[in-house]
Amino acid sequence: MSAQARRERKAPPKTGGGKQNLLVIDDHPIVRESLQRLFESTGRYSVDLAVDGDDAKLKFTPGNYAVVLCDRNMRGNPKEGDDVIRRIKTMAPTQKVIMLSLTLPKGERDSIGADDYVDKAAHSDNIIAAVDRLARQTN
Numbered sequence: 001m002s003a004q005a006r007r008e009r010k011a012p013p014k015t016g017g018g019k020q021n022l023l024v025i026d027d028h029p030i031v032r033e034s035l036q037r038l039f040e041s042t043g044r045y046s047v048d049l050a051v052d053g054d055d056a057k058l059k060f061t062p063g064n065y066a067v068v069l070c071d072r073n074m075r076g077n078p079k080e081g082d083d084v085i086r087r088i089k090t091m092a093p094t095q096k097v098i099m100l101s102l103t104l105p106k107g108e109r110d111s112i113g114a115d116d117y118v119d120k121a122a123h124s125d126n127i128i129a130a131v132d133r134l135a136r137q138t139n
Contacts, residue, residue, distance in 0.1 A: 020066035062092035096134035
């Protein structure tokens with residue numbers, strides 16, 4: 001595990017206060033922290049962060065997260081997110097997962113297994129709406 005992953009590693013997700021738990025997996029600190037602020041500012045979500053697929057593997061436990069948001073291109077590997085999503089879906093087939101990507105050819109979407117795909121450049125309202133929609137399906 002990288003030193004950065006150790007610094008950002010959190011305790012297991014909180015379940016109190018009626019908030020739903022999210023896991024954001026992205027290797028860019030600005031993206032991770034921006035998404036954390038965005039979702040926590042709604043008052044509906046508690047957010048855990050993972051810096052890459054290895055960190056996500058340590059933090060993900062089936063049943064802990066309403067929705068997982070996963071970047072596709074991490075650490076220079078343009079498809080690391082694909083592998084992370086497949087691993088999560090193998091462990092927890094009903095887990096709701098959103099893939100975040102700047103570029104994702106339509107033909108590749110079905111083979112990855114995410115429940116939704118959001119362009120990283122999308123307006124914050126669209127990102128929240130996608131998470132809200134999937135989070136409602138987990139209730």
